[in-house]
């Protein structure tokens with residue numbers, strides 16, 4: 001088929017399908033930049049015009065709490081971010097709606113609105129209190145990564161030395177309570193042992209909301225083939241992320257070699273913007289672009305995303321792969337710089353010979369399936385009928 005026919009057919013498939021992105025860090029921008037999603041914004045990756053242009057039906061907004069913030073302040077930060085998201089939904093009622101179930105994602109699409117899903121990033125946000133977890137659930141939060149880049153008091157992270165050798169007993173209680181509340185347990189950022197403990201503990205399928213394949217790029221947050229198979233065996237979904245340092249080993253190596261430059265950059269950005277994480281990330285993005293132009297970092301193309309998707313599909317099947325960009329929180333590859341570029345994924349898969357059914361599963365169908373399954377398990381647990 002000629003390229004323009006592929007492109008036309010891919011666009012037809014893309015825009016007739018539910019497309020879900022399971023991870024974006026945009027809420028920081030509401031809190032720190034007074035950013036409004038209503039207009040196209042050159043600095044970030046996500047706004048209403050670009051979600052529409054990219055055919056995105058629903059997106060998980062991460063309520064990310066940096067690991068330096070602990071105790072009640074961590075909970076407060078997550079709720080501040082949540083209030084920022086609610087404010088955006090109130091301001092744009094014709095475009096956005098809160099979605100808390102698979103059915104609500106479908107209903108949002110029928111009404112031509114973008115479903116906003118809420119996810120806590122960093123289990124320390126519950127401040128070791130299941131009551132706080134329940135408060136998040138009551139406000140519509142439906143996913144939580146058990147850790148960010150450091151261990152919590154009850155779960156180890158992929159990015160720091162092990163403190164507990166996986167999940168503690170309380171960590172298992174957190175997983176059980178998330179199952180009861182219908183919240184998806186998100187294993188992105190946890191250590192391999194925490195992952196295995198979660199798989200053993202969780203009654204519902206789990207997700208990795210923004211991780212790639214370690215077989216292609218050895219970043220600790222990426223999943224080994226063994227873990228991807230374990231996730232799939234329990235019905236879970238790996239959502240491939242777009243962060244250049246998780247897509248490309250070459251980029252990751254070069255980026256590690258620049259650790260000192262990056263530390264200096266981070267320090268400078270922190271001084272300039274204080275704790276304003278959103279501005280810090282924008283500054284890092286701008287500098288990474290400069291470094292690529294100067295040849296200090298290799299260019300990573302969006303085709304790498306397709307490579308990771310295809311690896312995971314060949315390994316575990318098309319029922320276990322989805323998409324989680326990490327927009328507004330990471331460095332994007334060339335060609336997928338923002339949410340408007342989403343149709344490229346469909347085009348790339350179509351070109352590789354994927355059929356419409358498998359493409360629809362990867363774009364959002366699999367995420368809807370795990371949401372429904374999690375809702376079903378929660379219903380059974382709440383009736384005391386496990």
Ligand SMILES: [Zn+2]
Nearest residue numbers: 121188189210
């Ligand atoms: Zn993350």
